[in-house]
């Protein structure tokens with residue numbers, strides 16, 4: 001029998017904290033799962049000057065935080081961090097490792113899994129514990145209209161990546177206590193064979209679509225870039241933000257950072273207006289927290305229409321024009 | 334779109350073959366990047382795909398567009414593999430078919446499963462440096478310089494060859510083979526077909542058997558809400574929306590809305 005306490009590990013991805021809260025969300029989920037297998041919840045952090053994150057993770061439910069701090073770890077490095085996590089996992093044998101599906105996480109986690117000789121499920125939208133105490137990983141598959149339930153029965157750790165916004169964080173609690181385990185950097189840690197030459201933070205937009213009270217989302221059914229532009233007029237009138245589906249981003253009608261869905265932003269507006277969107281799970285996984293959905297589609301049977309509170313059967317672009325007109329006429333000067 | 338559930342309950346795997354036969358979009362960008370590199374710096378392009386026999390189509394297509402040869406890895410034992418065994422199988426094929434490779438190009442993700450895991454895992458398997466989500470790359474002697482956007486950071490990175498990159502769909506505009514090119518190419522494409530035994534791979538280390546992850550179940554994900562359906566002219570529906578939900582809209586946009594509204598004739 002293994003006498004060591006079982007553990008669920010969450011990789012501490014802090015590079016875009018405060019905007020990116022995926023680590024806190026995973027800590028919350030880990031706290032939900034841990035009692036079912038009598039495990040402790042641990043965060044693992046690499047970098048330099050990490051005290052604020054250590055405190056933050058404990059206040060959000062980490063019972064233990066493993067920290068490796070060194071100036072050579074200051075910049076995120078896929079290869080170095082992968083070797084470090086591999087070695088730590090070999091030393092401490094966690095049951096499960098959860099990694100946020102940020103760009104970094106999506107490149108880093110597969111390499112860790114490979115080095116540890118274990119499985120990895122990408123972009124889970126649900127995590128549960130089976131009767132046998134295994135991690136049940138629920139992930140969209142086959143273009144998004146299907147969900148697959150996946151397990152890693154015979155390999156450890158069980159690993160999964162999860163998109164930011166999938167789970168809800170536990171509110172910050174200063175009363176919570178956690179153990180901090182500081183580990184020295186290993187002397188034989190190899191240099192990353194990929195060299196970072198330049199690293200420039202992209203400017204943040206003013207109102208973030210994630211926080212907007214009104215989101216106007218457009219899909220392929222808007223018909224053209226020109227017609228899609230109307231959505232911006234509507235959003236301006238409503239003090240909201242414009243988002244869209246992947247085809248629309250690929251077509252260049254909308255900036256990549258306004259993509260709504262599993263691969264983009266999760267939204268939680270008071271009102272979501274959805275124009276010409278079919279409702280694939282990769283998109284709707286990110287809209288479930290909208291309070292009220294008005295969907296416009298010429299096909300009444302589209303999934304998005306079934307998910308909406310109001311399903312408007314109409315041409316998306318024409319309805320947008322009519323709605324702008326109707327709003328302008330009603331807004332009190 | 335797949336209309337039939339591509340789930341094989343007997344073997345517990347997704348039947349990717351139902352959707353196969355078409356080049357994955359991001360792979361078309363990877364191939365285009367290869368053509369651009371060949372034009373600027375020279376080199377031979379070898380395309381490799383693992384899949385059912387009909388996956389050979391994409392190798393024909395790639396050869397027709399200018400790839401020098403193709404390698405198809407196909408074997409019933411390879412079917413149903415997760416990214417762990419897929420990257421293992423691809424790595425052994427690369428080592429056998431082109432041991433002196435300089436650069437491995439992958440798509441950043443596939444359109445059906447879109448794990449984006451095979452590229453990074455292949456770099457581990459081959460023990461070479463690797464960079465994912467690359468948008469631009471340049472080669473100088475034996476050094477590749479790459480640019481990408483990663484979590485709101487614009488990064489410029491360098492590595493020495495041999496190496497691996499995964500290419501995003503933003504990286505370039507893939508060319509399409511014209512029909513006449515496709516027809517002439519079908520004459521004598523250089524395509525080798527290999528099975529597990531040719532690569533010296535034991536059945537239990539590949540495909541569904543060798544995969545650490547197992548699929549328990551697959552189901553449709555449609556959620557349904559009791560909702561209000563509105564039909565008619567756009568103008569009529571807009572009026573109905575404001576009549577029924579004017580308060581809610583007014584609250585969300587923090588603006589007062591006129592409740593009794595009649596459109597004035599100009």
Ligand SMILES: Cc1cc2nc3c(=O)[nH]c(=O)nc-3n(C[C@H](O)[C@H](O)[C@H](O)COP(=O)(O)OP(=O)(O)OC[C@H]3O[C@@H](n4cnc5c(N)ncnc54)[C@H](O)[C@@H]3O)c2cc1C
Nearest residue numbers: 219220221245246261262263276277278280282298316447
């Ligand atoms: C792993 C993975 C991740 C993905 N991540 C994302 C993601 O983050 N976000 C995302 O959005 N997608 C994502 N996708 C893609 C997703 O599966 C869908 O392909 C996409 O959401 C569909 O976009 P759409 O609804 O605009 O287009 P379509 O599915 O083509 O739907 C267009 C809709 O418009 C309607 N329509 C057509 N003409 C009109 C008209 N004149 N008036 C009104 N309605 C009309 C049609 O009836 C249809 O319902 C991902 C896919 C994969 C595989």
Ligand SMILES: Nc1ncnc2c1ncn2[C@@H]1O[C@H](COP(=O)(O)O)[C@@H](O)[C@H]1O
Nearest residue numbers: 382383439440442443447448449450451
């Ligand atoms: N069966 C396969 N054969 C060849 N290349 C593959 C295969 N599966 C994945 N890849 C490569 O890995 C990339 C990412 O795939 P995925 O990890 O499945 O999203 C693809 O764009 C391909 O370049």
